[in-house]
Amino acid sequence: xxxxxxxxxxxxxxxxxxxxxxxxxxxxxxxxxxxxxxxxxxxxxxxxxxxxxxxxxxxxxxxxxxxxxxxxxxxxxxx
Amino acid sequence: xxxxxxxxxxxxxxxxxxxxxxxxxxxxxxxxxxxxxxxxxxxxxxxxxxxxxxxxxxxxxxxxxxxxxxxxxxxxxxxxxxxxxxxxxxxxxxxxxxxxxxxxxxxxxxxxxxxxxxxxxxxxxxxxxxxxxxxxxxxxxxxxxxxxxxxxxxxxxxxxxxxxxxxxxxxxxxxxxxxxxxxxxxxxxxxxxxxxxxxxxxxxxxxxxxxxxxxxxxxxxxxxxxxxxxxxxxxxxxxxxxxxxxxxxxxxxxxxxxxxxxxxxxxxxxxxxxxxxxxxxxxxxxxxxxxxxxxxxxxxxxxxxxxxxxxxxxxxxxxxxxxxxxxxxxxxxxxxxxxxxxxxxxxxxxxxxxxxxxxxxxxxxxxxxxxxxxxxxxxxx
Amino acid sequence: xxxxxxxxxxxxxxxxxxxxxxxxxxxxxxxxxxxxxxxxxxxxxxxxxxxxxxxxxxxxxxxxxxxxxxxxxxxxxxxxxxxxxxxxxxxxxxxxxxxxxxxxxxxxxxxxxxxxxxxxxxxxxxxxxxxxxxxxxxxxxxxxxxxxxxxxxxxxxxxxxxxxxxxxxxxxxxxxxxxxxxxxxxxxxxxxxxxxxxxxxxxxxxxxxxxxxxxxxxxxxxxxxxxxxxxxxxxxxxxxxxxxxxxxxxxxxxxxxxxxxxxxxxxxxxxxxxxxxxxxxxxxxxxxxxxxxxxxxxxxxxxxxxxxxxxxxxxxxxxxxxxxxxxxxxxxxxxxxxxxxxxxxxxxxxxxxxxxxxxxxxxxxxxxxxxxxxxxxxxxxxxxxxxxxxxxxxxxxxxxxxxxxxxxxxxxxxxxxxxxxxxxxxxxxxxxxxxxxxx
Numbered sequence: 001x002x003x004x005x006x007x008x009x010x011x012x013x014x015x016x017x018x019x020x021x022x023x024x025x026x027x028x029x030x031x032x033x034x035x036x037x038x039x040x041x042x043x044x045x046x047x048x049x050x051x052x053x054x055x056x057x058x059x060x061x062x063x064x065x066x067x068x069x070x071x072x073x074x075x076x077x078x079x
Numbered sequence: 080x081x082x083x084x085x086x087x088x089x090x091x092x093x094x095x096x097x098x099x100x101x102x103x104x105x106x107x108x109x110x111x112x113x114x115x116x117x118x119x120x121x122x123x124x125x126x127x128x129x130x131x132x133x134x135x136x137x138x139x140x141x142x143x144x145x146x147x148x149x150x151x152x153x154x155x156x157x158x159x160x161x162x163x164x165x166x167x168x169x170x171x172x173x174x175x176x177x178x179x180x181x182x183x184x185x186x187x188x189x190x191x192x193x194x195x196x197x198x199x200x201x202x203x204x205x206x207x208x209x210x211x212x213x214x215x216x217x218x219x220x221x222x223x224x225x226x227x228x229x230x231x232x233x234x235x236x237x238x239x240x241x242x243x244x245x246x247x248x249x250x251x252x253x254x255x256x257x258x259x260x261x262x263x264x265x266x267x268x269x270x271x272x273x274x275x276x277x278x279x280x281x282x283x284x285x286x287x288x289x290x291x292x293x294x295x296x297x298x299x300x301x302x303x304x305x306x307x308x309x310x311x312x313x314x315x316x317x318x319x320x321x322x323x324x325x326x327x328x329x330x331x332x333x334x335x336x337x338x339x340x341x342x343x344x345x346x347x348x349x350x351x352x353x354x355x356x357x358x359x360x361x362x363x364x365x366x367x368x369x370x371x372x373x374x375x376x377x378x379x380x381x382x383x384x385x386x387x388x389x390x391x392x393x394x395x396x397x398x399x400x401x402x403x404x405x406x407x408x409x410x411x412x413x414x415x416x417x418x419x420x421x422x423x424x425x426x427x428x429x430x431x432x433x434x435x436x437x438x439x440x441x442x443x444x445x446x447x448x449x450x451x452x453x454x455x456x457x458x459x460x
Numbered sequence: 461x462x463x464x465x466x467x468x469x470x471x472x473x474x475x476x477x478x479x480x481x482x483x484x485x486x487x488x489x490x491x492x493x494x495x496x497x498x499x500x501x502x503x504x505x506x507x508x509x510x511x512x513x514x515x516x517x518x519x520x521x522x523x524x525x526x527x528x529x530x531x532x533x534x535x536x537x538x539x540x541x542x543x544x545x546x547x548x549x550x551x552x553x554x555x556x557x558x559x560x561x562x563x564x565x566x567x568x569x570x571x572x573x574x575x576x577x578x579x580x581x582x583x584x585x586x587x588x589x590x591x592x593x594x595x596x597x598x599x600x601x602x603x604x605x606x607x608x609x610x611x612x613x614x615x616x617x618x619x620x621x622x623x624x625x626x627x628x629x630x631x632x633x634x635x636x637x638x639x640x641x642x643x644x645x646x647x648x649x650x651x652x653x654x655x656x657x658x659x660x661x662x663x664x665x666x667x668x669x670x671x672x673x674x675x676x677x678x679x680x681x682x683x684x685x686x687x688x689x690x691x692x693x694x695x696x697x698x699x700x701x702x703x704x705x706x707x708x709x710x711x712x713x714x715x716x717x718x719x720x721x722x723x724x725x726x727x728x729x730x731x732x733x734x735x736x737x738x739x740x741x742x743x744x745x746x747x748x749x750x751x752x753x754x755x756x757x758x759x760x761x762x763x764x765x766x767x768x769x770x771x772x773x774x775x776x777x778x779x780x781x782x783x784x785x786x787x788x789x790x791x792x793x794x795x796x797x798x799x800x801x802x803x804x805x806x807x808x809x810x811x812x813x814x815x816x817x818x819x820x821x822x823x824x825x826x827x828x829x830x831x832x833x834x835x836x837x838x839x840x841x842x843x844x845x846x847x848x849x850x851x852x853x854x855x856x857x858x859x860x861x862x863x864x865x866x867x868x869x870x871x872x873x874x875x876x877x878x879x880x881x882x883x884x885x886x887x888x889x890x891x892x893x894x895x896x897x898x899x
Contacts, residue, residue, distance in 0.1 A: 021304045025837040026629065026669045037832035041669040048667070049093070049535055055628070055668070057531035058309075058345045059541045060270075061838055062628030062668035071300060080499050082607075083584070087614035092534040097617035099662035101563060102633075105651045108569035109641065118640040118649065122774040125724040133642050141642060149480040151602075153487035153507075154579035154588040161572035161579075170572040174592050176637070176686050183642075202482030204473025215725030222595060227517035228510070229543060229559065229602055231527040236517065238480045239472055246475030255728035271793035273595040274691035277801075308837075311796040340795065348526045348546075355521030368690045370682035372745055372768045375689050377799050389518040390468040412731050413722075413743060413768070447798045 006033055006043040007052055014066050022070030023056050023063040110171040112141045112185040128253050129211035130190060142184050144193055146209040147220045147245070147252060150178040151228060151238050159200070159208070167193040177220045177262075179213050212253040216260055218403070219252065221245060223265035224273040226284070232341030233267035234284030234358040235387050240395065241265050244282065247396040248403065258410040258419070261403065262367075269340055277366035279416040280399060281378045288357035289337035293349035294320045298328040301347035309346040312336045360385040360395050364402060365417030376417045381428070383439035398434070405432045424459050462488070463505055464512030468519060484511055487588050498584055502553075502605050506587045509553030510603070513545055524551075530558060530606060531628060533613040537668040539624030540609055556605045560586070560612065561598040561625035563633045563658065563665075566651040567641050568593065577620055585612045596675065597635030597686075598625035623662075630668035634658050636678035637685040644774060645767065646680030647698025647783040648811035654678045656817060657824075664828075671835035674828075681779070682767055688791075688802070693841040694824065695788040695802040698811075702780035703760040704769070710776035711736075711756045722772050740769050784810045787823060789853070790842025800842040805853065807864045823857055830856035849876075 013032045014024065030040035044064065047053045054067045088094050106114065116135035123133040131143040160180060164172040167189060173181045182193060197209040213219035221244060224230065226237030244263065245252065251261075264275035267284040275281035297303070307315045307330065314336035320329045330350070343350045362385070366378030381402075385395045402416075409431055410419035420428040429436045442448035462485070472481045488507035491500065503509070513524050528542025541559040548555035562578070578599070582588060587603035594600040604612065616622050625633035634657060637643070639650030657676060658665070664674075677688030680698040688695035713719045714734060720727065721734045736756075741749045748762035749769060756776075758769075770777045787809065788802030809819050827841065830853070835844045845853050854861055879886045 021302045023302065023305055025671075027671065027837055037669060038829070041667070044669065045663075045667050048537075055531040055537040056529040057538065057541070057628040057668075058342075058529075059527065059627055060272075060345075060629075060673055062531065062537045062630065063305075071302060080501065080504075083499055083501060083611075085611040085614040086618065087610050089610065092610070095618075096535075098535065098623075099666060100617060100621060100623045101659040101662055101665075102565045102655070103574070103620075103622055105566040105569060105641075105655055108565055108567075108571050108574065110569075113569070113641050117642075118646075120640070120642060120644040122644055123723055124720065125727065128728070133644070143642070147478060148592070149478045149483060150591045150593070151480040151483070152590050152592050153483050153490075154583050154590070155487050155490045156483050157575055157579050157590065157592070161575050164572050171569065172572070173567065173569040173638075175568070176597075176635070178592065180592075202473070202479055202486065204470075204479050204482040204485075205475075206473065206479040206482060207476050208478055210476060210478065215722070215727070217728065224595060225591075227514055227523050227525075229525060229557070231523060231525045231543070233523050236514075239518070242472050242475070242477055242479060242481075245477035249476045252477075255725060257728075260725070270795050274687070274793045276793050276799040277687065277690040345527045353522035358521060366690075368684040368687040370684065370689070371766050371771065372743055373766075375684070375801055377801070387521050389521065390471045412726060412739065413772075445797055 001033065001035065001039075001043065003043060003046055007047060007050075009033060010047060011052065011066065014069075018066070018069060023065045025063055029064060108171065108173075110141070110169060110183050110185070112139055113183070115139065116141070125215045125255070128217060128255055129214055130194070131214060132187075140185065140187070142187060142190050144182045144184075144190065144197065144211055145175070145213050146180045146182070146197055146211050147207075147213055148178055148180050148209070149238065149242070150223065156208070163193075163196060163209075167196065175220075177213070177222050179220050180209065210249070210252060215255040216257040217251050217253070217255040218248050218257065218261045218263060221263045221265055221282075222273060222275075224267045226267040230267060232270065232344055232352075234286045234339075234353070235267055235360055236389070237265055237267045237284075239390055240282055240360070240392050243391045243393075243396050244399055247400055251403070257407055259413050259415045261406070261416060263399075269338070270342070275363070276377055277368045277375060278378050279364065279366065280402060281363040281366065282395070282399075283361040283363060284358065285361045285384070286339035286341065286352050286354070286358050287384070288352060288354045289314075289332050289334045289339065290341075290343055290350035290352040292330055292332060293351070294322055294327055294329045297330060297347065297349035300349050303328055303330060306330060306343050306347035306350060309342045311340060311342060312338050314338075315343060355387070359387050360392070362395070362398060362402075365420045367415050367417055369415075372413070373415075373418055378417075379425075380440055381432075381434055383437055401434075402432050426459050462511070463508035464515060466511050466515040469511060469515050481511075484589070491588065500583075501585045501608050501611070502587065502603075506553040506557075506603060507589065509551035510557075510587070510589070513547060513551045513554055516547065516550075525557075528558070530609070532624065532666075533610055536624065536666045538627035538630050538666065541627055543603075554603065557587070557603040558606065558609065560601040560604065560609070561594065561627055561633065562601060562616070563623050563625040564593055564597050564599050564635070566636050566654040566658070567638055568597075569641070574620070578622075581612065581615055581620070585615070596625070596632050598633045624666070626665045628668045629670045629672050630666065630674070631661050631664040631670070632673055632675045633665070634676040634678065635686055637680050639678070639680040643680060645683065645770065645779065647700055647779055648680060648785055649813070650678040650680045650696075650698070652813060653696065653811060653817060653820070656813075657821075660821070670828075670832060672838045672840055674831075674841065682765055683771070689788055690791050690799075690801060691793065692791055692802070693789065694827070695791060696785050696820070697788065698783065699765055699786050699808065700780035700783045701808055702782040704758050704763065704780060705778040706756055706758070707776050708755060711773065712754065714773050714776060715754075719773075719775050723774050740772050743768055784808050787820070789827065790840070790845045792840045792842045797843060797846070800846070803842075803845065803850070804865060805857065805859065807862065823859075826857045827853075
């Protein structure tokens with residue numbers, strides 16, 4: 001899969017769900033991309049580097065979201 | 080204070096970026112005698128509490144002086160450690176898995192000046208900076224978690240409970256009178272980021288009240304689906320709440336399903352659960368990780384709740400002392416605490432320690448519970 | 461004069477054990493004095509405020525920290541844990557107080573030069589407070605503000621040639637025991653394997669794509685000094701296959717009381733004279749040892765390598781020469797379905813540095829492929845093995861079942877036979893059946 005296609009799929013899917021939640025597990029992303037985890041990871045890494053996606057971590061678990069999306073950034077006064 | 084740039088350019092984060100280099104190579108840090116004799120050690124001996132000698136095939140010897148340390152450590156303190164290592168150990172040292180500091184010298188004559196130096200150093204408050212000990216059949220340093228110093232879900236403090244316990248057991252850090260070594264570990268909530276579940280004695284912080292729900296702010300600060308998904312027992316569900324004439328999206332807690340883990344609070348600060356009366360200490364005993372004689376074992380809960388008596392947790396330290404003394408008195412040489420309890424039977428363990436057995440100590444959590452009940456007529460009155 | 465009164469914490473300054481309160485106060489005073497004229501990049505009174513907020517916790521019995529989602533430096537999904545104080549007005553110095561994990565060198569040996577460099581950097585850009593070390597093994601640096609994270613990382617990598625550790629759903633910083641560096645029991649070079657795999661799997665360590673955390677730990681022998689068997693998803697424990705080496709003269713040394721049993725570990729009490737029958741032969745769990753006519757013999761085929769005899773008589777007994785390691789998988793702390801100890805997967809594999817540990821990596825990568833595809837969100841490897849069965853793990857890793865894999869065979873006969881295992885398969889003709897069995 002090309003990066004552009006991956007970006008479109010991810011942005012579309014995550015935007016659709018933006019009203020209810022902004023953070024997703026890695027598995028959700030590989031399902032959206034319909035790829036095996038290892039192949040999905042290469043594209044997801046690139047989307048992080050391109051500042052489309054960003055990480056969120058509970059310390060023990062990591063999640064992904066569209067950059068800047070969600071409520072907590074505002075709550076932490078980090079934006 | 081003026082901002083000092085490291086050279087990092089926030090507009091171009093990838094510019095000159097160095098990543099994925101990992102830790103430094105361990106060989107850079109080996110003392111000379113270690114580098115030379117690695118893989119060729121013949122045997123070791125504990126010369127006295129806290130002092131080890133390892134003898135190599137080459138005839139070389141390395142003497143190690145082990146000292147306790149609080150794992151919470153300032154740069155001032157680390158620099159003092161460096162000063163000692165420069166003075167006595169050619170600028171080398173190491174830390175152990177259990178937060179001890181090890182100073183190594185290659186000559187017997189260097190031991191006494193080193194120990195003298197270490198023992199002479201005290202904090203202004205009077206405690207030792209570098210107590211020598213922690214070897215053999217004694218009680219070594221307590222590994223622990225962050226507690227109130229730095230964590231968002233602790234049910235107690237870690238550094239304080241550990242300090243209080245090690246003050247109580249200090250002579251056993253510096254002597255070796257136990258039947259076998261006795262490992263104590265501390266984790267400040269049931270999530271056990273400190274993995275204390277296989278310790279001879281585990282000190283565990285525990286909440287006993289489900290989270291409160293801050294309805295007015297929850298929807299502003301948190302995402303409801305994330306908080307709900309964080310609950311391991313499915314005790315949370317979304318709920319619309321009438322508040323000040325309007326309706327807000329919020330969460331309902333099924334309080335009887337709550338296991339007090341605080342995972343929801345991690346995802347959502349509007350679900351705080353800490354509470355002065357609710358929170359306290361659980362004691363677990365009888366775990367081990369070594370495969371020596373018997374297989375590794377999990378620790379078992381023997382005290383269901385002790386309140387947080389700051390700043391020194393006297394009830395907790397008294398209970399620990401009590402368990403340690405019962406074990407020291409009754410166990411056979413080489414027998415770990417859990418092996419002793421199994422040999423005499425847990426009914427005798429409660430008899431000999433005087434600890435009260437309550438219904439809280441009988442497992443009722445999911446599948447493994449059944450295997451802990453007694454399925455035999457063999458028991459002691 | 462201290463910024464906050466700390467009457468409760470002050471009571472933790474007495475007593476012999478090193479007082480973290482005294483150390484915090486010493487650091488607070490050093491920052492206030494600032495003899496070296498450091499241009500502190502976070503509040504100078506950060507340690508004072510930490511003492512203040514901790515005193516408040518001692519008073520009201522609750523924590524005052526909130527978790528934050530900040531995860532690290534650009535492009536990394538771990539290594540930094542966001543932390544905020546819930547009383548920022550009272551304690552502005554620790555309002556933002558994030559943790560940084562720095563990957564520790566294998567074996568935790570240091571030079572003072574390295575530690576001083578790290579201290580200088582952390583004093584400038586953080587609180588000057590650390591944990592040496594965290595439970596997983598990292599060097600933990602406690603407390604800095606968001607703008608300092610990238611600056612710190614830039615200096616750490618550029619000036620110290622040193623990287624961050626792991627957090628979140630990724631490979632956590634691997635940790636090892638002291639191993640062959642200074643231990644005669646170690647059956648392989650834990651430091652080299654730990655360091656090699658840490659570097660091999662940097663992408664897995666920094667860019668989380670696992671269902672949950674994943675830990676490697678390396679123990680040189682079955683004594684398990686880093687507790688790998690209890691707390692790592694993959695535990696690498698040194699072992700050997702051939703005979704325990706016996707030095708009969710040294711055995712006599714122990715029998716005659718010339719050498720201290722158990723390397724002197726029991727010297728603090730009078731346990732009476734050393735009794736080889738009672739203390740070694742009698743405690744051997746497999747009863748595979750004999751001491752007759754002044755000679756020690758071991759039926760090595762029956763030995764399970766618990767190492768009790770070797771630990772009691774380290775001068776006389778040594779592990780065999782054919783050394784390697786066992787791999788156990790799936791250990792974890794109790795959350796959620798109860799604690800799990802590591803289960804034996806690979807009884808023995810040679811630790812071959814020459815071929816880059818190829819056999820070991822093969823097992824690791826097969827497990828990751830399986831877990832990444834089949835693991836549910838926040839499901840540890842041990843839980844997946846329980847949910848899908850040990851057989852699935854064997855299939856995924858292409859390992860042949862052997863009796864060593866179990867403590868005992870199953871006690872129920874509910875075997876999920878596969879169609880291809882049953883003669884003639886599962887498709888049958890019911891009409892043919894009815895010719896011999898009336899409706």
